[in-house]
Amino acid sequence: MAQKDENKREKKKEKKNKKKKSKVLKRVLIGLLIVILVLVIGITYKTQKNGGGLQGLLSALVGHDGETLKNLEPIQVLLMGVSSDNGGKLTDTIIVGTYDPKNQKASLLSIPRDTFVGKNPQTGTGMDKINALYQKSPEKTLEKVNELTGLNIKYYMVIDNEALIKLVDVIGGVDFYVPIDMVYDDPTQDLHINLKQGQQKLNGDKAEQLLRYRHGNLDKKTGKYLGTYPEEYGGNDYGRMRTQREFMIETVKQTINAKNILKIKEIIDIAYEYVETNLSVSVIKDYVPYAVNIDINNIQSAVIPGGSYGPPTYPLWFFIPDKKETAELIKELYSTGDEESSKTTENTNSNTSKNTTTKTTNNTATNSTTNNTVKNNTTTTGNTTSSNSISKTEAAKVKIEILNGSNSSATLIAVKKALAAKGYKVTKTTNTTETEKTTIINKSNVDENITENIKDILGAGTVSSSSVSSSNVDITIIIGKDYK
DSSP states (O other): OHHHHHHHHHHHHHHHHHHHHHHHHHHHHHHHHHHHHHHHHHHHHHHHHTTSHHHHHHHHHTTOOHHHHHTOOOEEEEEEEEEEETTEEEEEEEEEEEEETTTTEEEEEEOOTTBBOSSOGGGOOGGGBGGGGGGTOHHHHHHHHHHHHOOOOOEEEEEEHHHHHHHHHHTTOEEEEEOSOEEEEETTTTEEEEEOSEEEEEOHHHHHHHHHOOOOOEETTTTEESSOOOTTTOOHHHHHHHHHHHHHHHHHHHHTSGGGGGGHHHHHHHHHHHEEEOOOHHHHHHHHHHHTTOOGGGEEEEEOOEEEEOTTTSSSOEEEEOHHHHHHHHHHHTOOHHHHHHHHHHHHHHHHHTTTOOOOOSOHHHHHHHHHHHHHTOOEETTEESSTTOBHHHHTTOEEEEEEOSSOHHHHHHHHHHHHHTTOEEEEEEEOSOOSSOEEEESSOOOHHHHHHHHHHHTOOEEEEOSOOOTTOSEEEEEOTTOO
16 A cells, blocks of 8 residues: 555656656747747848848858948959869969959959960970969969069969869859860870850869860861861950850859858868968958859959960960050059049040040040041930930940950050940950951840941941850950051
8 A cells, every 4th residue: 555655656756857847848948949039030130231131141140240341342362273284283274353342343354374474485485384383382373463463462262173173063063155166185184175065054074174175176187276266255265264254253153152052061171172272261251241242244354465476486385465555454454433433424524525625635545435436427415326326225235245356455445435435335355366357246136226336436347246155245346456
């Protein structure tokens, strides 16, 4: 009997303990839910305060507030893509990347890998090309790029080809328009390229093929290379550099997609193993939250001006930069927002008065615009130009790329300003092989009046259409030496 009573007491005690534990557990869970709720509300509040969306979320997670963006200056980084050619590390890709978070603008400035950096090109060797400097150190390349451009770039990032292959595979491939058929075989480098023209999803291996392609194999009968980039895209190495820049933009755009947040550890692991940089984590985290919102249409691209020279003048083919043209390009590419505003005001005033007064200035672009206006007998009235009656509103819808084949940065600047004065938007600029004639290529079947209007503005050029597509562009203008 006593044993039964003892058992009952034990059972009651167990029930009380269970109820007590249950109450404690409920309190803990409620407490955790409250903490999580507070955190979610806090992060949501900070996310909205920082602009909302992915940018706001990332800003909140790294501890940014509304003042952070105001204090961020534009950042410049020298990007070097490295491959192992013939046993040595060479930089296939050399690009100065600039990002301005306040104005959400960016630029990519390519430097040809054959750029001569020695003392005398007549006695130069392969080690006198800029792509060989990395074998000494990335700092040496950075130092030389600063010397060539007159910039003060502090940071560099060296990206091994293997990093690109793995990154592209991790994010599930990159959707990209391959501009031409690419076929090339070089058993000595174990390099085999076989890509078809057109929109497609490229995996890591195909991405490497795309970026390393310059031209096809040599045709022994004609002595010319097969499968070269067409002039209208950017001939020879200019085409290759353009493809590199455009693929880089697309890769970044598709990597920072919200769906890849869960893959961040894999992406960081790739960077840790295959990327060499002097950028600190604190600097990177300051810019990443804002970089996710960059509009690719606000990314400018260009190539250092100059010319390629080889035998018999020099023992090897070297790219010799034009110092004066480079200085003009740098000024145009890296002018501040305030300077741009000042230029816009000056151009507006110039356009208003140029039909009655000739402005005396050393500005080649302004003179060129004025001369073209007089030559074509067009005037600006309100929002409409009399040349083919294309309004500025209509012109603003047309996206134009300019390929500079005039071998003059001043000419490129002049053309951009002449078009901007009539309302046209130039979204891309780059160099191409030197050419005599200006060509206006209709790439998206825009109205014939528009192409004729552009021809009138330039005072030069022939109009044609093309099967070579270009992303986000309606018209390609190849500037020739006939543009005055």
